[in-house]
Amino acid sequence: xxxxxxxxxxxxxxxxxxxxxxxxxxxxxxxxxxxxxxxxxxxxxxxxxxxxxxxxxxxxxxxxxxxxxxxxxxxxxxxx
Amino acid sequence: xxxxxxxxxxxxxxxxxxxxxxxxxxxxxxxxxxxxxxxxxxxxxxxxxxxxxxxxxxxxxxxxxxxxxxxxxxxxxxxx
Numbered sequence: 222x223x224x225x226x227x228x229x230x231x232x233x234x235x236x237x238x239x240x241x242x243x244x245x246x247x248x249x250x251x252x253x254x255x256x257x258x259x260x261x262x263x264x265x266x267x268x269x270x271x272x273x274x275x276x277x278x279x280x281x282x283x284x285x286x287x288x289x290x291x292x293x294x295x296x297x298x299x300x301x
Numbered sequence: 302x303x304x305x306x307x308x309x310x311x312x313x314x315x316x317x318x319x320x321x322x323x324x325x326x327x328x329x330x331x332x333x334x335x336x337x338x339x340x341x342x343x344x345x346x347x348x349x350x351x352x353x354x355x356x357x358x359x360x361x362x363x364x365x366x367x368x369x370x371x372x373x374x375x376x377x378x379x380x381x
Contacts, residue, residue: 239343251361
């Protein structure tokens, strides 16, 4: 099974990368860009057929390694 | 309009970050992890109501700044 983990900054946390990209795009002439935010995605292949098991494992991975719960939110999307 | 740009490495290009995450997860005891790949997403807010214009602008942004066409593929998803 494939799990996709979307990790993004919580509201109110400064997104330095997004800001830098926005500035660069506007310098390049893309004046219609109003905002940019950056999201990190990990696509994880797990050796199980159980959605419940996959979700439980991936949630634990997020809490132990992938996400920083102080400043980031995560969302898990499971695919067959 | 919001455009999400998904940028990932082409097949055959070494994904150092994904490999590092995979190793770390396995060291933490997640033995069922078979592979990890990393994807970068930029969520771009554009001041237009035209899907065609948004798509054209974002494609140009990818080609000029966001993606490296030698090693990366990108995919654009438009949202109202």
